[in-house]
Structures are given as C-alpha cells and as structure tokens.
Amino acid sequence: MRKKVLAAFLVVLGILILFSGRLGGKILQKQAKDITQEVREVSAQQMQANDKLTFPEKAESQRFDFKNVRPISNEETWQSIWSRIRLGNRLGTAPLNPSFSGTSTPTSAATTAPLTDDEAKKNIQEFTDSYVIGLLKIPSIDLELGIFKGVLNDNLWVGAGTMRQDQVMGERNYPLAGHKMGYYGVLFNRVPSLPLxxxxxxxxxxxxxxxxxxxxxxxxxxxxxxxxxxxxEKAGGPVLTLVTCYDLRDENSRSILHAHLVQTTPYSAQAFQNLP
Incomplete structure (x- = not known):
C-alpha cells in the first residue's frame, strides 16, 4: 500500500513539475512579448536620450558586469514571475530611475498586491521609457526583443542588455547579453542553435x-x-556579439556569437517588421 501511495505521489509530483515548467515558460514568454510591444512605441528621440545616460561608478560596474550573464534557477524564474504579477510589479518597490544600481528584490507587497491594468501599463511604460535603447530581431527564430542599457537581471528577464557603457550601435563591437532560459523560444533560448x-x-x-x-x-x-x-578589428569591420549561457547545468559556460555588419538602411516600422 505504501509503495502504491509513493508511486502515485511521484506521478503527481512529476506532472506538477512538468506543468509548472511549461506554465513558467509561457508566462515569461508573454512578459517579454508585452514589454517588446511597449518598446515598439518608444520614440527614436527617447532611445537616443536613454543611450546617453551615464551612471555612478559603482552602479556602472554592476550594470555592465559580465558575471550577470549566468544560468537562472527555477526558483529565480518563479521569483521573477511572481514579482511581475499583471506585468505591473516589474521592479517590486524599487525605484524606476537610471541610478538604480542593483537587482531588484520583490517584496511581499509587490507579490501579493497586483496593480490594476492601468497602473501596470504605466509602470511598464516608465521602465521602457527609462532604459530601452533599441530592438533586436532574428527572423529565423522568430525573436524580437527590446535592447536595454546594461545587464541587470531586470533588463535580461525581458530583453537583451548592452555589455559596455561605451558601445555604439553599428560601430566597432556591439555586444548584447541575454538569458538562455530552459524554455523553448523564450528570450535567448534558441540563439545558441543559430547556423552560420x-x-x-x-x-x-x-x-x-x-x-x-x-x-x-x-x-x-x-x-x-x-x-x-x-x-x-580582427574581423575587419563592425561586429554584433551575442552572449548567453551555453549549458544551463554549467554556470561557467557561455555561447558566443559574432556577426558581420553587412548593410545599414534607414529605419521604418514597416521595413523592420518585414525583415527577411
């Protein structure tokens, strides 16, 4: 009898783990898509202003810390999800401003008192208006994400982050980091599988x-x-570099992708939407 109970318990536990994983992936994917939709509404002028932001020395060292690009545990995933209930409590009670210098810590109030839809939208707009500097698109894997200034976890949960304060789009080496995640199609999950x-x-x-x-x-x-x-310099021209985790079981592994700049064209929303 005890063996049957144990077997039944293990089956239920397995189902719960499988369900929670799929649910977590879907929620994270929706979060990223909703933020990306807001990013599409940010003006070129606002992106320019955000890109010119500078940070205090300590804040800058944290914001552009290469070590922030690391595997994310299931516990951290669900902490992220619950701290972003209704997409409004994105940073818990942490201030949404350029001087914010660390990864946010969700409070009980942030995880139990979701904002109204209007409050959530306002909070998301405030975040994107403060930190977004561009968009990344990879049509072959159906990926479009906002580009945010720095690699704080709050940026990487919903998009790609710049890895140096001095990088300039379309010039020299332009490195971007993203979380690979363990969910198919979420954030940089499929990036390591991109073919040359x-x-x-x-x-x-x-x-x-x-x-x-x-x-x-x-x-x-x-x-x-x-x-x-x-x-x-070695490549002979501007390069885009993508950095993410290679093996989610190995915190020390990284997947590094380099791409040559082959064309620069004027922006239009339609042109960007229809990229091949």
Whole structure:
C-alpha cells in the first residue's frame, strides 16, 4: 500500500513539475512579448536620450558586469514571475530611475498586491521609457526583443542588455547579453542553435543594422575579451556579439556569437517588421 501511495505521489509530483515548467515558460514568454510591444512605441528621440545616460561608478560596474550573464534557477524564474504579477510589479518597490544600481528584490507587497491594468501599463511604460535603447530581431527564430542599457537581471528577464557603457550601435563591437532560459523560444533560448549565415538585425529607430553570423562558439565566463573592440578589428569591420549561457547545468559556460555588419538602411516600422 505504501509503495502504491509513493508511486502515485511521484506521478503527481512529476506532472506538477512538468506543468509548472511549461506554465513558467509561457508566462515569461508573454512578459517579454508585452514589454517588446511597449518598446515598439518608444520614440527614436527617447532611445537616443536613454543611450546617453551615464551612471555612478559603482552602479556602472554592476550594470555592465559580465558575471550577470549566468544560468537562472527555477526558483529565480518563479521569483521573477511572481514579482511581475499583471506585468505591473516589474521592479517590486524599487525605484524606476537610471541610478538604480542593483537587482531588484520583490517584496511581499509587490507579490501579493497586483496593480490594476492601468497602473501596470504605466509602470511598464516608465521602465521602457527609462532604459530601452533599441530592438533586436532574428527572423529565423522568430525573436524580437527590446535592447536595454546594461545587464541587470531586470533588463535580461525581458530583453537583451548592452555589455559596455561605451558601445555604439553599428560601430566597432556591439555586444548584447541575454538569458538562455530552459524554455523553448523564450528570450535567448534558441540563439545558441543559430547556423552560420543567419541574419540578425538591431535598430535604434534611426537606422536598421543588418548583420550576418560568422562565428558561433562555446567559451567560458572568463573569456571577457569577446566583448572588446579587438573583435571588430580582427574581423575587419563592425561586429554584433551575442552572449548567453551555453549549458544551463554549467554556470561557467557561455555561447558566443559574432556577426558581420553587412548593410545599414534607414529605419521604418514597416521595413523592420518585414525583415527577411
């Protein structure tokens, strides 16, 4: 009898784990899509202003810390989800301003008292208006995400983050980081599987920069040279670099992708939407 009860318990537990994983993935995917939709509404002028933001030395070292690009546990995933109930409590009670210098910690109030739809939308708009500087699009894997300034977790949960304070879109080496996640199609999950020759696009809503993938390698967290401008010098022109986790079971592994700049064109919403 005890064996039957134990077997039944294990079956139920397995179903719950499977369901929670799928549910978590769907929620995270919806979060990213909703934020991306808000990003599409941000003006080119606002993106320019955000890109010029500077931060205190301590805040800058945290905001552009390469070590922030790491595997995310299931516990952290659900903490993220619950701290963003109704998409409004995105940063809990942490201030939404450029001087914010650390990863937010959800409070009980933030996780138990969801905002109204109007409050949630206002909070999301405030976040995107403060930090978004562009859009990343990879049509072959149906990926479109906002580009945010820095690699704080609050940025990487919903988009891609810049890895250096001085990087300029379409010039030298432009490195972006993203969470791979364990859910198919969520954030950078499919990025490591991109084949050479794949097209990647970024925009600041002034120009569209088209890049062609020429390198896809597994490295370690110590290989921080991949975000330096020497990569572009070696490649003979501007490069887009994507950084994410390679093996979710190994915190030290990284997937590094490099793409050549092949074309720069004027931006229009229709042109960006119809990229091949």
């Amino acid at each position: 020759g794949a097209m990647l696009y970024i925009t600041d809503k002034q120009k569209i920069y088209a890049y062609k993938l020429y390198a896809n390698e597994a490295m370690t967290a110590q290989d921080i040279h991949v975000i330096d401008d020497a990569v572009a």
